[in-house]
Amino acid sequence: MKMSNKLNIAVIGGGASGLFAAISAKNENTDVTIYEKEKRVGRKILATGNGRCNMTNTTASYNDYHSLDIKFIYPTIERFWVDQTLDFFENIGILWKEEDDGKVYPYSDTASAVLDVLRQKLEKSGVITECEFGVKKIKKQNNQFIIEDKNGNRKRADRVIIATGGMAGAQLGSDGSGYKILEGFGHKITKLYPSLVQIRTETDTVKKLKGIKVNAKVSVGDKEKTGEVLFTDYGISGPPVFWLSSYIEGEKEIALDIMPEYSYTDISDMITKRVNTLGDIPLEDFFVGMLNKRVSQALLKHIGVEPLSRLASSLSRKEIQAISSIIKNFKLQIKGTSTWNNAQVTKGGADVSQFNADTMESKLVKGLYCCGEVLDVDGDCGGYNLQWAWSSGYIAGIYASGRDMEG
Ligand SMILES: Cc1cc2nc3c(=O)[nH]c(=O)nc-3n(C[C@H](O)[C@H](O)[C@H](O)COP(=O)(O)OP(=O)(O)OC[C@H]3O[C@@H](n4cnc5c(N)ncnc54)[C@H](O)[C@@H]3O)c2cc1C
Known part of the structure; x- marks a missing residue:
């Protein structure tokens, strides 16, 4: 009634x-x-x-x-x-x-x-x-x-x-x-x-970086966003990742440019110069002051530049190119997003x-x-x-x- x-x-x-x-x-x-x-x-x-x-x-x-x-x-x-x-x-x-x-x-x-x-x-x-x-x-x-x-x-x-x-x-x-x-x-x-959410990726490398934040340009397909990225044990998080999570449907890879202010050539010149002046430093410490130490170590391992006890002076031209490339284009396989919650x-x-x-x-x-x-x-x-x-x-x-x- x-x-x-x-x-x-x-x-x-x-x-x-x-x-x-x-x-x-x-x-x-x-x-x-x-x-x-x-x-x-x-x-x-x-x-x-x-x-x-x-x-x-x-x-x-x-x-x-x-x-x-x-x-x-x-x-x-x-x-x-x-x-x-x-x-x-x-x-x-x-x-x-x-x-x-x-x-x-x-x-x-x-x-x-x-x-x-x-x-x-x-x-x-x-x-x-x-x-x-x-x-x-x-x-x-x-x-x-x-x-x-x-x-x-x-x-x-x-x-x-x-x-x-x-x-x-x-x-x-x-x-x-x-x-x-x-x-x-x-x-x-x-x-x-689920959208505006953390992205799950392959974990071999990111797990080692758990808890580290870097300022990176992150891209998926033709979309990109720069900002603070947090590595987690399941993938990546942070404002640019949340933003890009709306665009991952059908995409296989997400790429991080960890030194977005510098070009590939700038970085390879920078490393070459550092090798000349700091070549007596082992690779595990060589990037301190340029990149987060754990990030540099994980990236070197990711591309097989090992052992990290090697002196920086032993880096070949090809290895310097590979390091510059991974810094500009660190690709991770997308496994999906985090949960609805x-x-x-x-x-x-x-x-x-x-x-x-x-x-x-x-x-x-x-x-x-x-x-x-x-x-x-x-x-x-x-x-x-x-x-x-x-x-x-x-x-x-x-x-x-x-x-x-x-x-
Ligand atoms: C952690 C978090 C942070 C966010 N921060 C921002 C932000 O800063 N800025 C921004 O723009 N957006 C933000 N969002 C997104 C934004 O909050 C939502 O898009 C927005 O609240 C949606 O409003 P809505 O009324 O449609 O739904 P909701 O806010 O989800 O409200 C739905 C309501 O309906 C009730 N309900 C559901 N089913 C039933 C049912 N069967 N019977 C009775 N009641 C029911 C629920 O209990 C709830 O109270 C955030 C979201 C989350 C989860």
Whole structure:
């Protein structure tokens, strides 16, 4: 039975996109309830940006996103994007600052501030939050949605917004259950991959480098990124690796340039000169001051320039060339990515061709909306994924409430 004459909107999932959807859906003509499976809403927001929340990026454009149909995000970019999001946050109390490469953080450097102001806004607006209600399935009967949890408890709604996130960071709530709910309505889910995640590689050499950080230019196919790379016992990590993890599908090798500021010729000249002046030093210590000692030793072993007790003066011209090459082009076989729990975002999701890009409404089921990471839209590292969550959530909420972006 209907409790009031107001439009009853259920938001499934209280993450970044669900909180924005609930806030924009709530008005004097709507009742809005967030159903969240965890004990509290917004757990993932607290973990973002290493606890600082990289809320958005002032440079965000469609180039920073991936989807089978990237045009799907154009209407969102045109109508509710970075400026509108930052105005929204300012209005609810967030002072923000811009750092390198357009990355935006709350001035307080605390992700909890972002969640706190959103929760205050939800409360002030009269949005109801029901936690520990993990939705298992949703049916539509006589223009009403029946929402059921695993214990068979039922809720009803006139409109439903699916904001369950993807599979990444599953320990923070998003376990992929949203895909099953959508499949129940006939929606297609594209192939899913963990993204913005560490890359697993052959381990013979990297294991010996475990814990070492180098500044490197990292490339996969025609994509490259420079930054700090961390060697681990299973492969490599660090900002450029996370960024490139979106592009490894179908690729076999990842290459590291460990001295990106120098050309191959610069390096081979440098080594030749060092041999002339420091030739009495054994190879194990010869590169100290030029390269990390353990890195140089591992690279020498990798190309078979051994034993390391040899004096540097014994290096042949061919060996100097081989060392210069490996420094500029240290190739590792890709074995895959790290796990979903370690990933920041899901690549793939609900096929966007089955949703209206202007309203986020399903083309298959009237009154069913989707937003955030559960859709097949993922961004690069740098605040882009939260931006998509805020924006798509805002738009889904507006249209679910029966209004439009004109007011
Ligand atoms: C460690 C980490 C750090 C990150 N840092 C950044 C960053 O700094 N900047 C950035 O832009 N992006 C970052 N991201 C990515 C970003 O957080 C996500 O893309 C974004 O939160 C997605 O928002 P969402 O609302 O779609 O999904 P989520 O935030 O995952 O929220 C989904 C919510 O739905 C709930 N839920 C799931 N299934 C159900 C169900 N069946 N019933 C009820 N509730 C359900 C979940 O518990 C969760 O609360 C990070 C991700 C991780 C994991």
